[in-house]
Amino acid sequence: MEMGDRPQCSDECREALRRLGALLDGELGEVTQTKLERHLADCEPCTDRRDFEEGFRELVRRGCTDQAPPHLRARILSQLDETVTG
Ligand SMILES: [Zn+2]
Numbered sequence: 001m002e003m004g005d006r007p008q009c010s011d012e013c014r015e016a017l018r019r020l021g022a023l024l025d026g027e028l029g030e031v032t033q034t035k036l037e038r039h040l041a042d043c044e045p046c047t048d049r050r051d052f053e054e055g056f057r058e059l060v061r062r063g064c065t066d067q068a069p070p071h072l073r074a075r076i077l078s079q080l081d082e083t084v085t086g
Helices: 013-025 029-043 045-060 070-085
Strands: none
Touching: 013 029, 013 045, 029 045, 045 070
């Protein structure tokens, strides 16, 4: 496993996480979006991840990661790290 220490519950979750970006960008088709949202409603880890991703994008858009709460900022920085090294 090279994806870090987050547990992957299923293929469905991997699929959902892969499509998160497109979901937040509104790039998914209606059917796919509905399916994904249904999964998120059932799956706490994926919902948590979606919320984080959403907050992350908002912060980046406003260019104020320095003002993020310390715990969130730490998550953002480790996320960026993951993105760069991954
Ligand atoms: Zn899931």
